[in-house]
Amino acid sequence: MQRLLDGLIKFRQEDYEKHKTLFSKLKRKQEPHTLFIACSDSRVMPEMITKSLPGELFVVRNVANLVPPYRETHQEYVATTSAIEYAVKALKVENIVVCGHSNCGGCAAIYYSEDILNTLPDTKKWLELAENVKKRVMIHLKDENDKYMKEWLTEQINILEQIKHLLTYPYIKEKYLKKELNIYGFYYMIETGEVFIFNYENGAFELSN
Template sequence: MDKLFKGIMQFRKEDYQKHKDLFEKLGRAQHPHTLFIGCSDSRVSPSLITNTDPGELFIVRNVANIVPPYRKTEEYVSTTAAIEYAVKVLKVENIVVCGHSNCGGCAALHMTAEQLVDIPHVRRWLEVSKEVKGRVDRLLTNPDDLHEREWLTEQVNILVQMRNLLTFPYIKERYEEGTLKIFGWHYIIETGEVYNFSDEKGEFEPIAAAKVK
């Protein structure tokens, strides 16, 4: 905890002072342009990899960057509530579903119930993406290639969550109007690369500086 306390003091002394005007502006309102749905993994830092300032991203994080399909319910639904608030109240212009390499949640999709017995809530949560395993098994060119299975699982999982977003009536409406864009990203931790899903090509391709307009 000492590291965290020292970090707060350093933030107040250096970073806050450097961006004081921005923080004062954000003190009573926020106008993020993008809803970022990412994994809870400690190695994924949305603001760092997108080089964004406070106030730009409305961030939702959970195990394996999952989006449960829309449904009306009286249960406590954290991810669904955050999506609802971002789109209907904050009126974000973009939604990014960002998966990443070496994702433990995605790896657990291939585990048995017995292997997950000590983490029952994680097992239950991953049921939202239970179809991913079957789709990956059909796409694998080499069933023994664990590396291929890993990145394929992470990418298919991203696509499933993008599809689930369109089960939200208010998201589908704005998406079809062209006032809301949905992106699927695959972040590679060890190289810093981010791959974006191309609807035209039907595959993930690296986001390169040359493509930035």
């Protein structure tokens, strides 16, 4: 905790002073250009990865960067769905990024045994949103014992599945079809710092230049 407290002081003395004018402009409003949906994993830092300044990203973070499919009346998952709604309809962001990453614990958890998941009831309920991801991986996976390929496929297919879920939201689909809203899939490799971006034309994740 002392490290965090020291960090608060250092932020005020260094980073805040460096961007003092910017913080003054942000005093009364925010105008982020991008909704960034990322995993809660402590190793993933959206602002650091993209070199974004305060006010640029509206960030939603949850286990395994999941997006609940649209429903007219939501009784659950509203922390994520309300953030998406607010970003698109109130803040009018121009872009949505779904960012997955390597060695994702949330993605790995969808394969946990029932006994383990029963000890994590809230996580178990949340990961029901990724059930179709598991099915798609099993279709494409040639060797079930290849744990590295399984991990890689799961993390990347999961990104695509969440983009699919985003397009079930009528207000997102409308803006997307009118080219008023861009949707991107990012895959971040923790160990190399590389970010691969999904290319819709060839259906592959490509290393960003």
